[in-house]
Amino acid sequence: MQANILTTEQIRALIAKGKLKDAVFKAVGIFCLAIALLVIVLLVSDMVMKGSERFTVDFFMNFASRRATQAGILSAWVGSLLVMLVTALAAVPLGVAAGVYLEEYAKRNWITELIEINITNLAAVPSIVYGLLALGIFVYQFGFGQSILSAGLTLALLILPIIIVSTREAIRAIPAMIREGSMAVGATRWQTCRYHIIPYAMPGILTGVIIGLARAIGETAPIITIGALTFIAFLPPVPYTTGTDGVTAGMFDWVMSPFTVMPIQIFNWTSRPDPAFEVNAAAAGFVLMAMVLSMNAVAIYLRYKMRKNIKW
Amino acid sequence: MFKFSKLVSALAVAGVALIGAQSAQAQVIKIDGSSTVYPITEAVAEEFQKAKKNAIKVTVGISGTGGGFKKFCRDETDFSNASRPITKAEMDLCKAAGVEYIEMPVAFDALTVVINPKNAFLKQATVAEMKVLWEPAAQGKITKWNQVNPAWPDAPVKLFGAGADSGTFEYFTEAMVGKAKSSRGDYTASEDDNVLVQGVSRDVNAIGYFGYAYYAENTSKLKALAIVNPKTGKAVEPSAANVENGTYAPLSRPIFVYVKAKSLQKPEVKEFVEFYMKNAAALTKEVKYVPLPASAYVGNLEHVKKNKLGTVFGGHNEIGITIEELMKREAKM
Numbered sequence: 001m002q003a004n005i006l007t008t009e010q011i012r013a014l015i016a017k018g019k020l021k022d023a024v025f026k027a028v029g030i031f032c033l034a035i036a037l038l039v040i041v042l043l044v045s046d047m048v049m050k051g052s053e054r055f056t057v058d059f060f061m062n063f064a065s066r067r068a069t070q071a072g073i074l075s076a077w078v079g080s081l082l083v084m085l086v087t088a089l090a091a092v093p094l095g096v097a098a099g100v101y102l103e104e105y106a107k108r109n110w111i112t113e114l115i116e117i118n119i120t121n122l123a124a125v126p127s128i129v130y131g132l133l134a135l136g137i138f139v140y141q142f143g144f145g146q147s148i149l150s151a152g153l154t155l156a157l158l159i160l161p162i163i164i165v166s167t168r169e170a171i172r173a174i175p176a177m178i179r180e181g182s183m184a185v186g187a188t189r190w191q192t193c194r195y196h197i198i199p200y201a202m203p204g205i206l207t208g209v210i211i212g213l214a215r216a217i218g219e220t221a222p223i224i225t226i227g228a229l230t231f232i233a234f235l236p237p238v239p240y241t242t243g244t245d246g247v248t249a250g251m252f253d254w255v256m257s258p259f260t261v262m263p264i265q266i267f268n269w270t271s272r273p274d275p276a277f278e279v280n281a282a283a284a285g286f287v288l289m290a291m292v293l294s295m296n297a298v299a300i301y302l303r304y305k306m307r308k309n310i311k312w
Numbered sequence: 313m314f315k316f317s318k319l320v321s322a323l324a325v326a327g328v329a330l331i332g333a334q335s336a337q338a339q340v341i342k343i344d345g346s347s348t349v350y351p352i353t354e355a356v357a358e359e360f361q362k363a364k365k366n367a368i369k370v371t372v373g374i375s376g377t378g379g380g381f382k383k384f385c386r387d388e389t390d391f392s393n394a395s396r397p398i399t400k401a402e403m404d405l406c407k408a409a410g411v412e413y414i415e416m417p418v419a420f421d422a423l424t425v426v427i428n429p430k431n432a433f434l435k436q437a438t439v440a441e442m443k444v445l446w447e448p449a450a451q452g453k454i455t456k457w458n459q460v461n462p463a464w465p466d467a468p469v470k471l472f473g474a475g476a477d478s479g480t481f482e483y484f485t486e487a488m489v490g491k492a493k494s495s496r497g498d499y500t501a502s503e504d505d506n507v508l509v510q511g512v513s514r515d516v517n518a519i520g521y522f523g524y525a526y527y528a529e530n531t532s533k534l535k536a537l538a539i540v541n542p543k544t545g546k547a548v549e550p551s552a553a554n555v556e557n558g559t560y561a562p563l564s565r566p567i568f569v570y571v572k573a574k575s576l577q578k579p580e581v582k583e584f585v586e587f588y589m590k591n592a593a594a595l596t597k598e599v600k601y602v603p604l605p606a607s608a609y610v611g612n613l614e615h616v617k618k619n620k621l622g623t624v625f626g627g628h629n630e631i632g633i634t635i636e637e638l639m640k641r642e643a644k645m
Contacts, residue, residue, distance in 0.1 A: 064354075064358075065358055066351060066354055066355045066358060066598070066599055100482070150579060224375075227344075227373065227375070227383075228373070229370065229371045229372065229373040230350065230354075230372060230373055231350075231353075231354045231357055231358070231370075231372035231373075232371045232372075233357070233358065233369075233370070234361075234366060234369050258340065258342075258371050265421045268374070270504070270506065271347070271504050271505070271506060272351070273351075273505070273506075273523075273525040273526040273528070273529040273530075274529045274600075275530065277531060288589050
């Protein structure tokens with residue numbers, strides 16, 4: 001009994017020991033965080049310093065060239081944006097619908113389990129595998145060729161699991177009473193989804209979509225596999241305009257246009273003999289990073305804005 | 313917000329539905345293939361589009377000589393860049409698909425053996441010495457310079473070379489070791505030549521090889537090693553002049569562009585070929601390759617005019633062939 005009663009001194013020592021551990025963990029935590037931050041700061045500042053002389057309007061408005069100082073990223077950033085547009089148009093409806101179905105409609109049985117496990121696994125499949133699949137299906141089977149459409153659909157497949165999973169997470173976070181309340185006043189399942197579940201899940205879904213797109217925009221391997229180009233000095237046709245070649249473009253001609261994307265342009269510049277192209281690569285790397293960061297910023301802003309509107 | 317997502321899905325459906333109904337597309341000249349030939353073709357494409365005020369579109373991709381021929385023989389591209397002649401297997405592929413082509417050498421690439429500029433003992437090397445250094449039997453055994461030549465110091469050898477998938481690797485091993493793709497494996501291999509440039513420039517005892525352009529752009533960081541020409545016995549440094557006069561042998565090789573015969577019926581493709589051959593000499597120099605003699609470009613145009621189909625190599629590479637010999641030979645499909 002006597003041994004269990006601690007003196008004030010002993011208690012203080014115990015507390016001090018506990019606090020020391022606390023402080024040590026805090027220091028380790030800060031150190032780890034600092035490493036992560038340092039890496040990104042070094043990376044960005046290195047690119048900015050190397051690439052600073054290329055941050056001109058010309059760099060954004062010029063096509064690729066054999067002369068480093070004249071070479072720009074026009075076809076690359078336009079290509080990246082258009083591919084992302086197709087990716088979003090294809091992946092968002094499919095992914096959200098699949099997520100809603102799995103959460104709200106599907107029966108809980110072994111088939112659903114199997115599907116769930118497979119979707120989670122799909123998210124871990126190396127992107128090059130999607131490229132090979134797309135080369136066979138989109139490029140040759142469907143005859144889409146080496147086009148923006150093929151690239152967009154390939155990346156859509158790649159981010160589909162991310163969107164499905166984030167849709168489901170977002171739906172699960174909605175309290176069951178919302179669903180029950182809606183059903184209680186006689187709404188059908190579809191009406192419940194349409195007026196309650198999807199609007200409330202939207203912030204989470206959007207976050208998933210943007211994170212998916214941010215991953216897709218940096219992908220190189222599947223895009224190379226399906227045949228993105230390295231030198232392309234023209235833009236996809238603008239709908240209903242007549243190009244320099246005298247051909248008037250239809251509404252959807254641009255999706256069949258050949259293209260290049262930012263990561264491929266960067267890769268090409270880093271592997272060229274002339275060291276002056278390293279400057280271009282650094283500048284383009286920074287632009288790509290800025291694109292990804294601003295996409296993330298949009299996601300955060302939208303989430304914040306939509307959460308404010310939700311009142312339960 | 314929900315309206316937005318409805319609009320999005322409607323657009324997606326419309327998009328997929330309308331793609332079937334394609335309208336007339338602009339003519340695009342499609343080129344793909346070797347990364348070695350890429351800088352030349354890119355320069356020509358850039359100038360051609362400028363000259364035509366963008367009325368004709370040209371695209372150039374990089375999928376390697378082999379990857380390029382795959383697409384070429386599937387009838388997907390008009391031109392194929394190649395850092396080696398077409399192989400027997402590729403010829404068969406093309407034949408099966410009914411793709412006929414004309415072979416056009418467009419420039420020389422001099423494979424350059426480079427050393428660190430601070431290296432004082434290496435002035436020249438013979439093919440035999442390079443063989444001792446690079447053959448598969450050297451793996452793990454030849455690790456010091458004096459094992460290759462007793463006159464050289466007792467210092468470690470640091471080797472840098474091309475990755476096993478590249479045409480450069482294939483040609484270098486065939487020319488130096490005597491058999492294509494036969495090399496020791498214990499060296500720093502990279503498909504990215506800039507990695508090799510960095511490696512050699514940082515180590516006094518390093519030796520490496522890659523295309524001449526990478527040396528020419530980095531002469532302050534590297535020194536080119538003179539290689540003894542086995543025919544004359546004289547050590548020759550890689551330079552534009554020595555490649556042109558044929559003394560830099562056996563490491564200089566012609567590189568090619570193959571054009572599909574069917575595509576040549578299109579006026580814009582024919583125009584592109586003519587533009588290529590007229591401007592190749594100047595543009596080749598600008599991207600640090602060595603141009604062929606003027607007669608070769610004229611010869612190529614002549615072959616196009618006469619529709620001289622096929623390759624003059626018969627499906628396998630040759631070491632140390634001169635351009636004059638090349639132009640005189642009879643091509644075969």
